[in-house]
Amino acid sequence: MQVEILLFGPLASLTGENRLVVEAPAGTLTCGALREVVKATHPALASSLRLHRFAVNQELVDDAAPVREGDEVALIGMVSGG
């Protein structure tokens, strides 16, 4: 399954992209599995990846959360509002 992952702020600057497209394994996909795919395919993100959180359909989720076809997925780096 192809998954598009939105990037913002420092992560977008780090990669030079505002989205990644990764090929995830077939079957039930979790954010934890997606994290491993990103780690393997995007070395620029690998060292800090454990610090970032996923949002699925604009809700922060943990690594057990499923990712389904059509979900909006974002990788949320350390935020700096306020």
Next chain:
Amino acid sequence: MTGPDVSATLVEGPVRPPATPLSVPGAGALFAFQGVVRPLEQDRRIAGLTYESYDPMAERMLGELAREAASLHGVLAVRVVHSRGFVPAGACSFLLEVAAFHRKEAVAAVDWYVDRLKRDVPIWKRPVDPEAP
């Protein structure tokens, strides 16, 4: 008895002072916190900060945190405004107003809110060099 009055908004550029300050009948404490862009970032002079947000998640979360702050701390009203885009040094990028019966819960609500905002809301700031075109 109605629940707390809550509003949260993202605006382009600096946050302007509200036309009317937050006012709630019966409130004995009105607390307004302003986050202002400092002129230095890690000892380097900056023109200001540019804020990027993941919309509409950011605005929704600003409101959810306001409702949670009101509920947890028993305050009467919470009004939040946060900037996106460029905010020059010296200008306000974040306004949080809380109305409560008493000071302690107003201060606690503000403190809690800012901690959660800085931890969870998808807003990022980037310093702008004064020499940048």
